[in-house]
Amino acid sequence: MGIEEELTQALEGTINAAKARHYVPSYFMQMLGDYGGVGTAKRLLAKQEIQQGLMTLAELGLLADSMEAVVLQDRFSSLFTQDELTEAHRRLEELGYFKKGK
Secondary structure, eight states, X not given: OOHHHHHXXXXXXXXXXXXXXXXXXXXXXXXXXXXXXXXXXXHHHHTOSOOHHHHHHHHTTOGGGSHHHHXXXXXXXXXXXXXXXXXXXXXXXXXXXXXXXX
C-alpha cells in the first residue's frame, strides 16, 4: 500500500471515530470517496476556514482524529505543501488542540 492509500485509510479512521460518537460526516465521506485522501485534504485546506465538521469533531473531543491532525503526522506531511500544513496547524491551534494537557 502506498502512502496516499495509507492517508485515505487513516481518514476513514476519522469517519469511524465520528460515527462511534453518533456523528456521520456525510460531506467528508462523499469527498473521500470522490477524491481520495490527498484530494479531499487539499480541497478542504484550500478553503482556509474552519469547516463545520471540524468544529463538530472538536465538540466531540475528536480533534486528534481530524483530517487536520492526520495530515500533520510525519508520515503524511510530504504529501502536502508548507502552506497546507500551516493551515491545518492553524485550525487545530485555534480550536485549542495544542494547549497543555492535550
